[in-house]
Amino acid sequence: MSSSEIILGIDFGTTFSTAAAAINGKFQYALDERGEACIPSVVHFPKVGAPIIGAEADRLRATDPENSIHGIKRVIGQPIDSPQARVLNTSALFHLDGKGGGEVKVKTRQGVLAASEVGSIILRHLKERAQARFGRAIGKAVLTVPVAATPQVHDVMVRMGRMAGLQVIRVIAEPVAGALARGAAGANDSGAPRLIFDFGGGTLDVTVVQRSGQNLRVLAATGDDCLGGDDFDFAFARWVGSRVFASHGVDVTKDAILADAVQRQCEKVKRALSAANEARYHIADAVGTAGRKSPINLQVARVDLRPEWTALVQRAVDVAREAISASGLASDRLSVVSLIGGTAYVPQVREAVTQQLGRPLDVEIDPQTAVARGASLLAVFPQLLT
Secondary structure, X not given: OOOOOOEEEEEOOOOEEEEEEEEOOEEEEOOOOOOOOOEEOEEEOOOOOOOEEOHHHHHHOOOOHHHEXXXXXXXXXXXXXXXXXXXXXXXXXXXXXXXXXXXXEEEEOXXXXXXXXXHHHHHHHHHHHHHHHHOOOOOEEEEEEOOOOOHHHHHHHHHHHHHOOOEEEEEXXXXXXXXXXXXXXXXXXXXXXXXXXXXXXXXXXXXXXXXXXXXXXXXXXXXXXXXXXXXXXXHHHHHHHHHHHHHHOOOHHHOHHHHHHHHHHHHHHHHHHOOOOEEEEEEEEEEEEOOEEEEEEEEEEHHHHHHHHHHHHHHHHHHHHHHHHHHOOOHHHOOOEEEEOHHHHOHHHHHHHHHHHOOOEEEOOOOOOHHHHHHHHHHHOHHHEO
């Protein structure tokens, strides 16, 4: 790599996507129009003009959900009868299509597109934002994928990058990238094995890694690509729906736009509950007849959602135990459990990991950007991972 060449590390996520670059020893990000590094993985297809990506597309999802594609990562390289497609189909208001073993397609007002084509629009947007930020042409990237991704998905990701005008020089597992960001291959690492618990919007990836000399060695890796923060939102939305039905006699699932608004608000309140024990849940003019609509207004406490999320949290901890077992190590051999990914913010998740695995937590200050940072680090120092 020449001194002026920039290679992006890209975390293409279910909910948010991030592109980072290691420049002069510092991590820099492709920022959106809000100045944010975590860009919503949403593509809106308007009646006229080019697709709209990111925060504005997410805003338009409220009024035109059938043409606002979100969560597409779950079905990249997957057939229509896959578990991933079934999960997305339960929440999406846009139409999924597919035949045989081919990749899932999405119907929009601008035509039918393969999932990877939609993904390439997001990647191209990240590339363009990076070029605007750094003032240079960018043509290469390291992409990350869930640990459960098949070789076919790896190949599709490479093609997706090519469609976006990027040469994908490497594809690595997301928690491995996260481990690099947490210094697992650095000189200050103790050399003891550590568990990387990467809980994102659509997938959970768990890896046991250990520094060996100047390299990082993967001892075990497993994951659940049908478990993520979105599933917490779905469970939260069911809880809200039951309260609305009890107070207003309205089934929010019968109104597609309202159901989507309920779920989107759940994601926002979930984030608020990561910082406070209680939060207000409010959607104005939500239920009732035209001209006489009432708001949904609830005060939600963490304790209210604990039973709704318990099974999801336990699934996540069980995946971590599988990874530890596959590594051949006892839990007490692990130095720490490194938490990355947006769902790692959820206090109930942190509490369960601490109590059931019995190891100290290494909590990332900015868990949502860790994977992109690790990928960008590997772009500069490929020898870190053999």
